[in-house]
Amino acid sequence: MDTATRGRIEARLRSQREALRAEGDLEVRAEVDTARKVDDDAAPLAEMAKVIASNRNRARAEELAQIEAALQRLADDPTEFGMCEQCEEPIPTRRIELMPWVRLCIDCQQGREDDRPSAKRRHLTDYQ
Template identity: 35%
Template sequence: MVEKMDEMKELLLKMKEDTLKEISKAVRTGSDVKSGEPSGDIYDQASSERDRELGLLLSDREREKLRNIDEALMKIEEGEFGICEECEEEIPLGRLKVVPFARFCVKCKSDIEKQQAQTKRFEEERVYRDIALGEEEEA
């Protein structure tokens, strides 16, 4: 068990290092784009803006990944690493090797995603119903 924790800790620390490099790279790229004067035609400017927005979105994902890695490292220190937060069963090593900061076993994660999909579908249907009712009132 200790060997597994050491292996996971090493993997998480490597992921953290790689993620920090990606964030740094995104920040440098973003600052290079910002520092330049607007150049080119409107299409070039739109393309640059899209690239900047994509860079910000990616860095948000990287920051979230970094937060998840830090939480997993903290769980290792507390002796709670590799335990599903939903069913409290041990998360299989194979899953942890793929997603070392996994908080849920595959079954629980699948159940959670199904629940989220149902909630989203319900919300979308409600919005469309509200739009349709609003159009009927205008008629």
């Protein structure tokens, strides 16, 4: 990966990190009890909104962690950044630009998914 591409990816990671930080945690409101007194139907809705907010907050925290890790790898060892951690081949720039935090090339990623016992493809080929 050349310096210009690396710089572009670093800039992208930084701006994604800023955007996520600026977004902040969604408010997880604890209004279920008061809602129940007013309207029985509001309670499940408030509960659902709370679950959605906390799922979103968790996804956002994971995304932030991935971005932090990618920035760290970029700082620690710029020449290794963009290399697949499994086969050590360069990951195509297009893939890196779409998902700067990826650590595996498509082949290795798919291979890993196929290894999961739940992967349907693996089950089908078992019977062929």
